[in-house]
Amino acid sequence: MINQLSWKVGGQQGEGIESTGEIFSMALNRQGYFLYGYRHFSSRIKGGHTNNKIRVSIKATNSISDDLDILVAFDQETIDVNHHELSLGAVVIGDSKFTPSLPEGSHAKLFSVPFTKIATDLGTSLMKNMVAVGASAAVIGLNPEMFKSVVEQIFSKKGATVVEKNMDAIRAGMEYFQKEASGNVGDFSLEKADGKHRMFMIGNDAIALGALTGGARFMPAYPITPASEIMEYLIRKLPDYGGTVIQTEDEIAACTMAIGANYAGVRSLTASAGPGLSLMMEGIGLSGMTETPLVIIDTQRGGPSTGLPTKQEQSDIFAVIFGTHGEIPKVVLAPSSVEEAFYDTIEAFNIAEEYQVPVILMTDLALSLGKQTVEPLDFEKVEIRRGKLDPEEVLPEQEKGVYFKRYDVTEDGISKRVIPGMPNGLHHVTGVEHNEQGKPSESPENRKAQMDKRMRKLDTLIANFPVPVVKDEKHDNADVLILGVNSTRGTIQEAIPMLEKDGVKVNHGQIRLLHPFPTDELESMIDKAKKVIVIENNATGQVAQLLKMNTRLNKVESILKYDGNPFLPSEIHNRCKEVL
Amino acid sequence: MATFKDFRNNVKPNWCPGCGDFSVQAAIQRAAANVGVIPEQLAVVSGIGCSGRISGYINSYGLHGIHGRSLPIAQGVKMANRELTVIASGGDGDGFAIGMGHTIHAIRRNIDVTYIVMDNQIYGLTKGQTSPRSDLGFKTKSTPEGSIESSLSVMELALASGAGFVAQSFSSDLKELTSLIEQGMNHKGFSLINVFSPCVTFNKINTYAWFKENLISLSTVEDYDPENRMKAMNTLMTYDGLVTGLIYQNKQKPSYESMVKGFKEESLASQELSLKKEEFEQLAAEFM
Numbered sequence: 001m002i003n004q005l006s007w008k009v010g011g012q013q014g015e016g017i018e019s020t021g022e023i024f025s026m027a028l029n030r031q032g033y034f035l036y037g038y039r040h041f042s043s044r045i046k047g048g049h050t051n052n053k054i055r056v057s058i059k060a061t062n063s064i065s066d067d068l069d070i071l072v073a074f075d076q077e078t079i080d081v082n083h084h085e086l087s088l089g090a091v092v093i094g095d096s097k098f099t100p101s102l103p104e105g106s107h108a109k110l111f112s113v114p115f116t117k118i119a120t121d122l123g124t125s126l127m128k129n130m131v132a133v134g135a136s137a138a139v140i141g142l143n144p145e146m147f148k149s150v151v152e153q154i155f156s157k158k159g160a161t162v163v164e165k166n167m168d169a170i171r172a173g174m175e176y177f178q179k180e181a182s183g184n185v186g187d188f189s190l191e192k193a194d195g196k197h198r199m200f201m202i203g204n205d206a207i208a209l210g211a212l213t214g215g216a217r218f219m220p221a222y223p224i225t226p227a228s229e230i231m232e233y234l235i236r237k238l239p240d241y242g243g244t245v246i247q248t249e250d251e252i253a254a255c256t257m258a259i260g261a262n263y264a265g266v267r268s269l270t271a272s273a274g275p276g277l278s279l280m281m282e283g284i285g286l287s288g289m290t291e292t293p294l295v296i297i298d299t300q301r302g303g304p305s306t307g308l309p310t311k312q313e314q315s316d317i318f319a320v321i322f323g324t325h326g327e328i329p330k331v332v333l334a335p336s337s338v339e340e341a342f343y344d345t346i347e348a349f350n351i352a353e354e355y356q357v358p359v360i361l362m363t364d365l366a367l368s369l370g371k372q373t374v375e376p377l378d379f380e381k382v383e384i385r386r387g388k389l390d391p392e393e394v395l396p397e398q399e400k401g402v403y404f405k406r407y408d409v410t411e412d413g414i415s416k417r418v419i420p421g422m423p424n425g426l427h428h429v430t431g432v433e434h435n436e437q438g439k440p441s442e443s444p445e446n447r448k449a450q451m452d453k454r455m456r457k458l459d460t461l462i463a464n465f466p467v468p469v470v471k472d473e474k475h476d477n478a479d480v481l482i483l484g485v486n487s488t489r490g491t492i493q494e495a496i497p498m499l500e501k502d503g504v505k506v507n508h509g510q511i512r513l514l515h516p517f518p519t520d521e522l523e524s525m526i527d528k529a530k531k532v533i534v535i536e537n538n539a540t541g542q543v544a545q546l547l548k549m550n551t552r553l554n555k556v557e558s559i560l561k562y563d564g565n566p567f568l569p570s571e572i573h574n575r576c577k578e579v580l
Numbered sequence: 581m582a583t584f585k586d587f588r589n590n591v592k593p594n595w596c597p598g599c600g601d602f603s604v605q606a607a608i609q610r611a612a613a614n615v616g617v618i619p620e621q622l623a624v625v626s627g628i629g630c631s632g633r634i635s636g637y638i639n640s641y642g643l644h645g646i647h648g649r650s651l652p653i654a655q656g657v658k659m660a661n662r663e664l665t666v667i668a669s670g671g672d673g674d675g676f677a678i679g680m681g682h683t684i685h686a687i688r689r690n691i692d693v694t695y696i697v698m699d700n701q702i703y704g705l706t707k708g709q710t711s712p713r714s715d716l717g718f719k720t721k722s723t724p725e726g727s728i729e730s731s732l733s734v735m736e737l738a739l740a741s742g743a744g745f746v747a748q749s750f751s752s753d754l755k756e757l758t759s760l761i762e763q764g765m766n767h768k769g770f771s772l773i774n775v776f777s778p779c780v781t782f783n784k785i786n787t788y789a790w791f792k793e794n795l796i797s798l799s800t801v802e803d804y805d806p807e808n809r810m811k812a813m814n815t816l817m818t819y820d821g822l823v824t825g826l827i828y829q830n831k832q833k834p835s836y837e838s839m840v841k842g843f844k845e846e847s848l849a850s851q852e853l854s855l856k857k858e859e860f861e862q863l864a865a866e867f868m
Binding site for chain 2: 197215217237240241242254257258259261266268283402403423425426429439
């Protein structure tokens with residue numbers, strides 16, 4: 001019996017590799033196992049190697065593993081490309097159709113199963129994925145009937161016969177493998193999981209659900225990898241709540257249309273990745289200058305330019321924090337788990353309205369697209385705060401020609417907000433420097449007053465932000481503090497016990513509020529460690545530079561990876577050892 | 581009922597004396613009163629340039645955005661609150677150069693926004709450079725030898741893009757201009773009104789006198805029928821776009837908002853933000 005394993009399915013893009021992984025993991029999730037998936041795919045629709053690696057565990061896990069226990073291959077390339085990951089005694093199951101073979105000297109065990117033939121004999125070669133699922137289930141020692149509810153969910157629309165045929169394919173794959181292997185396989189049988197019902201979702205699902213739950217009712221957006229799932233979910237759901245999604249002509253329109261809707265009182269977001277974010281920069285400045293709430297989701301992928309559109313990277317951090325010309329108050333959030341992505345999206349709308357600023361929520365590709373088991377999200381924790389806006393408020397009579405002081409210079413810098421349609425609230429809004437009524441003004445005194453007002457709005461943000469750094473501080477006197485952002489959290493968590501085993505005392509922080517920078521919080525962590533290592537998926541160490549800029553720390557070690565792939569736990573372990 | 585005076589505020593426009601934009605401002609104020617809108621229910625969104633300042637000169641809700649983006653902002657406002665009357669406005673550089681993509685897509689999307697372009701065929705605020713509406717051979721600071729790019733036929737382009745309301749006017753004809761803006765505001769869907777609004781400082785060719793001599797009123801074109809798209813296109817080509825009046829209107833074309841599934845007539849901004857617990861639990865269960 002084992003308590004965790006890694007499974008991967010690979011083949012040509014368009015062959016149903018994703019759905020094979022989906023069915024396999026959905027069924028396991030329903031048994032109470034914890035899943036964590038990472039898809040390797042390319043920017044094309046048909047052809048090219050693709051794979052879906054899934055970690056199965058009886059405990060919560062948020063990282064892909066170093067090695068691989070079971071590899072399901074629909075072509076020889078899958079074996080050749082992924083062979084190096086296989087653990088000792090790993091199982092490779094290949095479709096007999098291509099006469100699979102292992103590289104010379106391999107320690108894995110190869111089984112040839114006629115996925116395509118079995119499926120064709122049962123009615124259609126399309127079911128070869130089901131045969132593969134069945135063969136995989138045989139290795140792990142699963143009951144084929146546990147796939148029933150998933151198969152029903154997917155195929156019930158096509159009728160009971162189709163459901164039964166697919167189940168037959170699973171059973172047939174299982175039986176064939178059992179006969180073929182006949183005890184000649186290592187022990188990969190998984191311990192029984194707790195059977196609890198948990199959610200199984202990608203980060204983008206959590207963001208979309210968070211937006212809906214957080215009151216967003218309008219989303220203008222332009223499709224882009226790896227952000228499109230957010231708009232696709234809201235396209236399906238928003239009509240039930242009176243709202244809608246518009247697919248705009250570009251990201252400039254998406255950003256400015258969201259500004260228009262927020263100005264008119266509807267919580268509105270857009271979502272994109274680096275290239276779209278670059279186009280939104282001027283709009284972000286308009287939101288900052290006009291104090292119009294705005295929420296943008298930036299799902300980071302490999303840059304610069306078109307870069308590596310389907311690969312992992314964390315290189316938009318500077319662009320997001322420093323982007324747009326001039327100076328505006330802006331908030332940048334970086335959730336480090338799917339759960340946080342849900343709650344932080346809701347909070348993004350609250351912050352945007354309370355502080356009347358643009359809020360950018362950053363993820364990375366691994367967090368946005370990695371499908372994982374998530375503990376049930378807590379509706380009781382959801383709150384909606386609109387700050388100084390009450391659309392129902394009856395405002396005092398307005399003298400004609402004298403506008404409402406939308407930009408009233410207040411102590412906290414935040415002015416009362418009114419929206420079009422409200423009687424006695426007439427005012428002007430402009431990206432030009434303006435006075436308290438929103439009328440253009442170039443007076444130096446006014447400029448300073450308005451600039452100071454805008455910039456002091458965020459003075460209280462850090463103090464009010466619940467968890468600016470997600471901390472795992474076991475030691476008052478640690479050898480090293482490891483810091484990261486977004487999806488590296490789970491991988492760092494997995495490397496920590498390896499380091500501790502080597503006698504290294506490790507504290508860990510995942511920065512969740514990137515801007516304004518939580519200096520005090522981080523300095524108190526820095527004080528408890530001899531060394532600071534920042535782990536990030538970029539080439540220039542952007543978070544490390546932020547630390548140097550914002551804290552008293554002047555020496556930071558950087559562990560960087562920018563080859564398009566997420567870190568592996570062993571990589572973090574080994575490279576930390578090199579630095580220490 | 582509001583009168584046109586209710587749409588006046590105390591801000592003195594920074595336009596040059598004699599600028600065509602003054603008439604456009606007056607026409608919007610009159611048209612708004614004539615269609616029965618009240619100031620708090622009117623949102624004027626404008627772009628950047630001399631004409632972009634117009635949102636600050638009308639007593640209503642106003643948003644002066646960024647260069648070329650008045651249309652996406654205005655569409656966002658309208659989607660957020662269908663009860664508002666939304667006007668977008670700006671110059672020919674704003675709408676037909678930097679913002680051209682948005683113009684075409686706003687036309688084909690057909691959200692109920694009235695878009696008024698103050699077309700002076702030149703860049704005024706940057707002190708006299710060529711615009712996509714400048715004629716071939718037009719000498720400006722950026723085209724000292726004369727423009728070698730052809731002028732954009734925006735009315736033809738609007739028709740080709742599937743526009744449901746296309747009109748053109750001249751800022752000297754306040755009566756016609758007011759009437760066309762009114763018709764545009766009453767039209768259910770996107771309306772484009774291009775207004776020849778002379779720049780008295782930088783455009784010494786396309787002057788008031790030049791327009792008076794060269795513009796043809798569609799009322800003088802025999803058998804002109806603004807519901808006949810082919811005739812509209814033909815007429816535009818015949819007169820090189822130098823016509824005024826209602827060029828084309830398709831009253832049957834449904835607005836975007838009216839076709840969105842589940843989209844209510846009342847303002848989205850006034851609807852409930854919170855989900856019910858049962859609703860949330862049902863949504864969450866879909867991921868289990």
